[in-house]
Amino acid sequence: MDPRAPVTQLLAAVGRGDGPAQEKLWTLIYDELRAVARNQLADEAAGHRRQPTSLVHEVYLRLMGGEGPEWANRRHFFTTAAQAMRRIRLDDARTRKRLKRGGGADPVQLREEPAVVGAGQAEALENAEVIDQALCRLEEEEPQKAEVVLLRYFAGMSIDECAAVLDISPRTVDYRWRFARAWLHRELSQ
Numbered sequence: 415m416d417p418r419a420p421v422t423q424l425l426a427a428v429g430r431g432d433g434p435a436q437e438k439l440w441t442l443i444y445d446e447l448r449a450v451a452r453n454q455l456a457d458e459a460a461g462h463r464r465q466p467t468s469l470v471h472e473v474y475l476r477l478m479g480g481e482g483p484e485w486a487n488r489r490h491f492f493t494t495a496a497q498a499m500r501r502i503r504l505d506d507a508r509t510r511k512r513l514k515r516g517g518g519a520d521p522v523q524l525r526e527e528p529a530v531v532g533a534g535q536a537e538a539l540e541n542a543e544v545i546d547q548a549l550c551r552l553e554e555e556e557p558q559k560a561e562v563v564l565l566r567y568f569a570g571m572s573i574d575e576c577a578a579v580l581d582i583s584p585r586t587v588d589y590r591w592r593f594a595r596a597w598l599h600r601e602l603s604q
Contacts, residue, residue, distance in 0.1 A: 421488045429484040436478060447473060447495060453570035454499055464506055473498045489579045493561055496569035503568075504546050548601040552594060559594040566591055 421442060427435030451466035451473075476498045477491075485491040553560040565576045566587075573591065577584040 421491065425485045425487065425491055428478075440474065440478075444470065450496075450568075450570045451499065454503065454568065464503075469499060469502060472502050476502075489581065492569055492571075492579050493564055496564040500546070500549070500564065500568045504543070508543070544602065545598075548598055551601065552597060556594070556597065559590045559597070562587055562590040563594045563598070 421439065424435050424439040424442065428439055447470045448466050451469040455464060455466055455469065473495055477495060485494065549560060549563065552563065561580065562576060565571045565579060566573075571579065573584050573587045576587045576591075580587065
């Protein structure tokens with residue numbers, strides 16, 4: 415297979431169990447997924463545990479770990495990758511929240527000086543599950559708009575990139591994005 419083959423052709427080959435196609439696919443998409451991961455982690459407080467490379471590798475394991483993963487096309491793959499990043503980040507937030515609450519560890523003596531917490535980190539931990547629940551409701555009610563949120567927010571794609579992946583006009587992506595943001599704002603404000 416030509417190493418410059420489009421992602422969709424490589425995805426089909428990977429679905430058929432073609433090992434070399436999986437390596438070519440990984441090489442082709444690695445930098446793009448790493449840029450997405452870097453963008454996703456940029457808003458986290460300093461000292462967070464996950465690095466972009468680690469996030470991409472975890473996504474790879476989740477996407478390629480099963481027997482003969484099948485994706486219909488580039489859109490399906492990147493939507494699945496964005497969903498995997500979302501789940502991984504939510505799992506990380508839950509773990510940090512659990513550890514923040516003690517995580518079953520024995521109590522320790524507190525120091526006299528206060529611990530330094532990154533700006534917004536505690537609030538982000540508290541809100542991660544609320545945001546995830548709102549996104550799940552959006553997926554149930556408006557799946558096409560939720561898909562735009564996954565690609566725009568979790569995959570860090572521009573409106574034009576989303577339009578190309580979803581095979582719709584940029585104007586439609588922009589409409590769905592604005593609708594989803596307003597919908598989520600309303601849900602999270604209640």
